[in-house]
Amino acid sequence: GQNIDQPTEMTATEGAIVQINCTYQTSGFNGLFWYQQHAGEAPTFLSYNVLDGLEEKGRFSSFLSRSKGYSYLLLKELQMKDSASYLCAALDSNYQLIWGAGTKLIIKP
Amino acid sequence: IAGITQAPTSQILAAGRRMTLRCTQDMRHNAMYWYRQDLGLGLRLIHYSNTAGTTGKGEVPDGYSVSRANTDDFPLTLASAVPSQTSVYFCASGSGSSTDTQYFGPGTRLTVL
Numbered sequence: 001g002q003n004i005d006q007p008t009e010m011t012a013t014e015g016a017i018v019q020i021n022c023t024y025q026t027s028g029f030n031g032l033f034w035y036q037q038h039a040g041e042a043p044t045f046l047s048y049n050v051l052d053g054l055e056e057k058g059r060f061s062s063f064l065s066r067s068k069g070y071s072y073l074l075l076k077e078l079q080m081k082d083s084a085s086y087l088c089a090a091l092d093s094n095y096q097l098i099w100g101a102g103t104k105l106i107i108k109p
Numbered sequence: 110i111a112g113i114t115q116a117p118t119s120q121i122l123a124a125g126r127r128m129t130l131r132c133t134q135d136m137r138h139n140a141m142y143w144y145r146q147d148l149g150l151g152l153r154l155i156h157y158s159n160t161a162g163t164t165g166k167g168e169v170p171d172g173y174s175v176s177r178a179n180t181d182d183f184p185l186t187l188a189s190a191v192p193s194q195t196s197v198y199f200c201a202s203g204s205g206s207s208t209d210t211q212y213f214g215p216g217t218r219l220t221v222l
Contacts, residue, residue: 031208042213099151
């Protein structure tokens with residue numbers, strides 16, 4: 001079956017760095033997405049990786065290893081507004097998104 | 110309208126009633142999607158449409174139907190609601206390319222009693 005695993009919840013301190021991991025098992029693979037979702041709001045796009053390596057976008061970076069079925073989202077210089085759920089989603093061979101349950105990130109002052 | 114809108118914002122519905130959730134986008138996106146989001150589970154695709162006039166079934170289509178008469182609108186209908194359809198429903202749209210970003214509406218919180 002197809003499966004996306006990511007931690008349910010993480011806690012970090014304002015100003016610090018946090019890494020949110022995601023492992024995936026899909027029938028075929030056409031890329032990996034990260035979305036941010038604040039409580040009670042819609043998911044919003046953060047990043048897309050299809051090739052191995054690190055993609056940096058301001059305070060946020062996303063990494064992909066296709067051979068390991070692994071990705072992570074790295075958030076630097078954490079701010080209180082980064083408190084949200086982070087959703088990992090893999091694009092399978094039919095170009096349909098398979099979503100993880102999300103990682104709730106709690107930022108403490 | 111800017112982006113993608115959904116209506117209603119929330120609804121409480123008696124079991125057995127028929128309900129249509131509305132979704133409209135003004136980005137001229139070809140593809141549109143309906144998801145449900147339940148606590149502890151990932152977003153699950155209900156139905157999708159790659160272009161006006163076509164629709165397809167997602168992971169959890171039973172009990173739901175959709176239509177795509179034009180580019181902008183993609184309503185989701187529950188013919189006879191059941192309590193297990195209590196969820197938050199998100200509509201999304203995208204350009205339709207295989208790896209495009211999906212843009213989400215604000216969601217509809219539906220409770221079926």
